[in-house]
Amino acid sequence: MQLAEKFQFQKQGIKELDEALYEAEFSRADKLKSVLKKYVEIIEKTSYLMQPDVYRLINTEAMVINQALLGNRRAIAQLFINLMEATLQQELESHRRWQGLVDAWKALKKQALVQTFSEFMASERIQAPPAVKKEMESMLKNQKALQQKRLEHLCAVCDLLPPNYSKAQLTEWHSSLNSLNKHLDTYHMDFMMRIRLQYEKTWQECLAHVQKCKKQLLDWKAFTEEEAESLVSPYFFQMVGVLQSKVEDELELLDKSFESLAKQTEWQSSDLFSYFQEAVQLWEAHQSMLSAQDLELEKRMEQQRQKHNACVRECA
Template sequence: MQQKQEIKELDEELLALEVSRADKLKEVLKRYVGIIEKTSYILQPDVYRLIDKEAMAMNQALLGNRRAIAQLLVNLTESTLQQELDNRHRWQGLVDTWKALKKEALIQSFSEFMASEEIQEPPEVKKKLEEMQKNQEMLQSVRLDHLCTLCDLLPPNYNKTQLTEWYDSLTSLNKQLDTYHMDCMSLVHFLYEKIWQQCLSHVQECKQQLLNWKAFSEAEAESLVNPTFFLMVGEFQSKVEKQLELLDNSFEDLARETEWQSSDLFRYFQEAVKLWEGHQSVLMTQELELEKRIEQHRQKHNQENQVPEA
């Protein structure tokens, strides 16, 4: 803008000089017309023709100067515009380079954020999993102790009511462990939801950072964060969801297997008790039969002993 103003001022100054020069030449011609007329060296018509000829030559010179000034203005304007265009291209190149560096730095920063331990292994999740493992061991220990009490209920000291109560208690312990697993996994899911929201918030912060630099448009900022940053968050979320799904399925399989094993164990001991009772019944029958036969033999022996005495 300053160069354009200087060119404009130069043009006005040169035009003013030409106007001033034309005025001075006009005065000179008028003065010499008077001088020539007074000397009467040539006739008046010849004087006017001579002056007209000189005036025409001067006008052509003045017009030539005007054309030169106009051409100078055009040349200066073109040179200024070309310089501005070159500067604009250079500036745009520097801006593009700066924007590329800023994008690269922002992507690197976001990648480091996503790879940080706070995101990959959140302290709250890690703490909850460690707590879950300790409580699992405690509940498993209680369950194992309860399983060991089954030895006190085996024949011949068994009791059907106590055996049923023992199985109900075992089922309750299994249910307690399964419920604890589900509660823990619900909390872990919730904690990871908070992590994903934190990642999305960081994405918006990065986008706002681009806009705050006043060099990126809304579309440019969106085109960077939408495919790149959201893809990173999506990949991390998919990986964690697969891990959580695997853990959920493992706990479900464990609950089904535990239920099946407990039920199978209970049925096994029920069959064992039935078998014991069956053997007991047979033994009692055999014992009664044996006692009956002994009594018969005793009576027969007594009768045989009484016959000789008679």
């Protein structure tokens, strides 16, 4: 701004000089005109020359003076042009130097801002948000407790197997096991929802920081809205997008792991219950066979006793 005012002041000085020179030239022309008139009258009074000769002489002198005046005016005009051209050239060179310095300053500022944002994105609070770590630790703790409870329930089946067993109790045990499995699966789904919510807060924080960087560019009064947007939109949003994609892939993998675990637990529980049912059926079949054998044995023993009694009576 000071540089522009300096050259504006210099241009104004050149214009004032030009006006002063023209004013002096017009003043001198008026004075020469008065002098010529004066000497015309003097020569006419002396009657040394005829009047036509006097006018001819004065016209000749006037032409010489006019040529000199025109030459002076051309010189003044050329001086004005030369001074203005020199000033404009200086202004152009100064503007180029100033623009070069501004561009270098803007490049340094953009580089510093990019570095600051890169450090922000690489910070632990963004890469591994404390709230996410807290949710993860809580999930592992609760998951361990639920799995321990499930393990204890699995061990309780030993009290329901033959010979001390009950189909109703075994069915109830299986229903409780399914309930525990579903509870664990529901907890995992709730955890995924909470973890996504925490990451959403992190993305909002990143976007807020992007807008803060853009505002910083505009506050420096050296960047236009388009320049600030051209830096923020492709680069900063890309950095946020890369991290977001990475996290989404990790969450997708974790979600699939939970889903796979739920399916595996479901079919393992079903297979285990089927195994116990088959064991009970086998036990019942074995018991039925043993009962039949007992009855057959008792029947034979009764027959043998009757034969023995008959033999004893015959001998008596």
